[in-house]
Amino acid sequence: MKPANLIFICADQMRYDALSITGNRIARTINIDHIAARGATFHRHFTPNQICSPSRATMATGLYPRHHGLWRNGVALDERLPNIWKALSQAGYATKGVGKLHFQPLLAPAERAMPESLAYWERPGREGWRGPYFGFDSVDLVMGEANESTRAGHYAAWLRRNHPEVVDLYEPEAGGGSRAEDLREVWKSAVPAELHYTNWIADRAVDFIERQSKRREPLGMFVSFPDPHHPFAPPRPYCDLFRPERMPKPTIRAGELERMPAYLREGDDPTKEPYVASGEQPREQGFLLRTDAISDETLSTAIAHTHGMIQMIDDAVGRLLEALAGAGILESTYVLFTADHGELLGDHGLLRKGPPPYRQLLQVPLVLCGPGIHPGTNIDALTSHLDLFATLASLLGLPTPATDGIDLKPLLEGRISDVRDFLFTEYHPRRDACLYNQSVISREWRFTRYPNQPAWGELFDLRRDPWEHWNLFPEKAFSEQARALNAVLDRRLPPQPLIANEVLGAY
Known part of the structure; x- marks a missing residue:
């Protein structure tokens, strides 16, 4: 009997409540x-790091960033480490990666010859490279x-070769004056939707499903x-699907940032491009900014465009599901979606991401269907990206090396209802050592400490304040609770502000 297949779908920068299945009243995902209806929805799933590359490396390896070494953007993942894709390949699976992987820095120097760096693609003929x-x-x-x-990358090479006239349509100036002056990353993309990278990714994924389903090897x-x-720049029709004036207002409590660490009273410049060029003075990861100087209209447009981008991804996911069904392998395939x-x-008067470990940044969607997973399962246990390698390997019958995660298969089978009392997260800064922070999360509390700045701290009562709008750390009445959770961090995740892995770029 042919082993089960795996399709692991990942979005970039999508919060837990972005989907209709997780309670979003605007979304139409x-x-x-449908993946959730066929299987399980995880309602308390978190990443241990709110930045792209560290989180993606954790999804692949099942390790904390301090253990896999990709502790911030601009650092490369060690190719020698075990990961889920190596495990599948070693088990005889045909494996493919399509889209944004982000295991290596975009700004790594040319002499490193890293395929995910801009410098790698400056030499002609690079598009012929496809792996492994x-x-x-x-x-x-x-x-x-x-x-x-x-x-750079295969998509860029394909676009320039087959549709060179479309390249300039990606620029904000092609958007017919739709670019917002008070947030320069908001505009309507002039790129035809069928040539946009979201559909290009779906095209290649569908092609792989159709070709590989006819072969002996299972696919991963x-x-x-x-x-x-960000940028908030979907193409038509997706940029016009959701009306800005009908978007829900961000949730802000008056005075909440005054109770937070002082760096949150600063922020990035919304009129500045949210990228760091090679040699530019580094800005903090995530380009966190305050929304004070952004108009309600512009912010509502950014929210509407976010929903548009999510809708475009959902349509692409639909194409993958149709391809699996058309190939007759949907029933024998595990399909996972997360971010x-x-x-x-x-929310909180803030945009993008950055050092603060707010729930909006750490909690992400996770839905999973496949053989043996009961339709309509809802899981309320505390789960983590740390668990994905061990869980997928267990479901697929693969050997798993030691990870920092937990095999969630017994949870999916209903044999247990919980797997841990605490989740842990850790943020390593790019620029200011004071921003290094560690968090412990339980069902009732989230406590965050800044080991290099002990006067700072965050404590939220998640029963009364689930979306973390009122920091209790400054109040003496809660100092005992903070001390108790700090002791948990001391035992389970001692401070480690310095990680021995070379920084190769800002991204």
Whole structure:
């Protein structure tokens, strides 16, 4: 009997409550919801790091960033480490990665010859390279979001070769004056939807499903969409599907940031491009900014465009499900959908992501269907990206090396209802050592400490304040609770602000 297949779908910068299945009243994510209806929805799933590359490396390896070494963007993952894709390949699976992988820095120097760096693609003929790469037999890379996607990678090479007239349509100036002046990363993309990277990724994934389903080997594929990461620039019709004036307002409590660590009273410049060029003075990861200087209209448009990008991804997911069904392998395939991390999207008066470990950044969607998973299962246990390697290997009958995660198969089978009392997260900064922070999360509390700045701290009562709008750390009445959770961190995740892995770039 042929082993089960795996389709692992990842979005970039999508928060837990972005889907209709997780309670979003604006979203119409019928295809992602269909995965949930066929299987399980995880309602307390978190990443241990709110930044792209560290989180993606954790999804692949099952290790904390301090253990896999990719502790911040701009650092490369060690190719020698075990990961889920290597495990599949070694078990005889045909493996493929399509889209944004982000295991290596975009700004790594040319002498490193790293395929996910811009410098690698400056030499002619690079588009002929397809792998192998981190356990993938072959890859089709998209590098960057919106207009950045045309600079390097397989998609950029394909676009320039087959549709050179479309390259300039990615630029904001092609959007017919739709670019917002108070948030320069908001515009309507002029790129035809069928040539946009979201559909290009779906095209290649569908092609792989159709070809591989006729062969003896089972398939294992990572399908990774760069959106809904900023810039907020979907193409038509998706940029017009949701009306800005009908978007829910971000949730902000008056005075909440005054109770938070002082760095949150600063922020990035919304009129500045959210990228760091080689040699530019580094800005903090995530380009966190305050929304004070952004108009309600512009912020509502950014939210509407985010929903548009999510809708485009959902349509692409629908194409993958149709391809699996058409090939007769949907029933024998595990399909997983998640995101690397979330997006603040105006909550707390903040946008994008950054050092603060807010729930909007750490909690992400996770739905999973496949053989043996009971339809309509809802899981309320505390789960983590740390668990994905062990769980998928267990479901597929593969050997698993030691990881920092937990095999969730007994949870999916209903044999247990919980797996841990605490989740742990850790943020390593790019620029300011004071921003290094560690968090412990339980069902009742989230406590965060800044080991290099002991006067700072965050404590939230998740029963009364589930979306973390009122920091209790400054109040003496809660000091005992903070001390108790700090002791848990001391025992389980002692401070480790310095990680021995070379920084190769900002991204």
